[in-house]
Amino acid sequence: MNRATVAIILASHIGQVLTPDLATMMARDICATPDASIDVEKLGAARCGRLVFQAEYFRDIVNEMHVLHELHWLETEKYRHGQGLNPDYDYFIESERAGKMIQFTARADGALVGNIRMYLYQDLHTGRFAAKEDTVYLMQAYRAGRNFVRFWQFMEDGLKVLGVKQVTTDSKVSTSVGRINEFMGYEHVANQYVKFF
Numbered sequence: 442m443n444r445a446t447v448a449i450i451l452a453s454h455i456g457q458v459l460t461p462d463l464a465t466m467m468a469r470d471i472c473a474t475p476d477a478s479i480d481v482e483k484l485g486a487a488r489c490g491r492l493v494f495q496a497e498y499f500r501d502i503v504n505e506m507h508v509l510h511e512l513h514w515l516e517t518e519k520y521r522h523g524q525g526l527n528p529d530y531d532y533f534i535e536s537e538r539a540g541k542m543i544q545f546t547a548r549a550d551g552a553l554v555g556n557i558r559m560y561l562y563q564d565l566h567t568g569r570f571a572a573k574e575d576t577v578y579l580m581q582a583y584r585a586g587r588n589f590v591r592f593w594q595f596m597e598d599g600l601k602v603l604g605v606k607q608v609t610t611d612s613k614v615s616t617s618v619g620r621i622n623e624f625m626g627y628e629h630v631a632n633q634y635v636k637f638f
Contacts, residue, residue: 454467487591506556514526544556572607
């Protein structure tokens with residue numbers, strides 16, 4: 442937040458008695474991330490059979506997302522199971538409000554059955570507007586045919602609308618997502634390793 446905005450917030454309370462409640466409110470207003478969320482409405486929606494793809498605000502679907510998060514964790518994050526799932530949803534929401542995260546969803550008859558979460562950033566080496574996949578998951582019952590590919594294409598089309606020029610994604614060795622990435626035109630450029638202390 443810039444100095445002018447802080448000055449406006451402080452000036453709006455001139456003459457008031459500085460109580461703990463007022464101080465807390467002013468601190469919250471000064472520290473709050475201005476809402477720069479991406480307008481999900483401008484990305485529209487697409488239908489693929491029973492599935493509807495769209496972008497939604499994570500903050501509006503946290504409880505639904507947690508159910509998917511647990512399913513995804515059990516299926517693809519086996520190497521971290523000893524650590525337990527403890528997501529920082531406040532950080533997700535803060536990133537969304539800052540315009541640095543977008544949540545794509547897949548719904549069947551209104552129920553959330555899949556998601557792709559992308560973090561947006563300026564590549565520090567090239568200056569290009571880029572996106573990095575945090576999670577991609579589609580419930581097993583909805584993976585038939587080209588559902589996953591269509592969902593991924595919807596996400597890519599949305600990122601293009603936002604001006605993204607580069608997408609990076611991971612593929613766990615326990616899944617076949619790497620083959621799908623290559624089918625979709627992604628180049629295998631690195632292998633990732635992990636060590637826990």
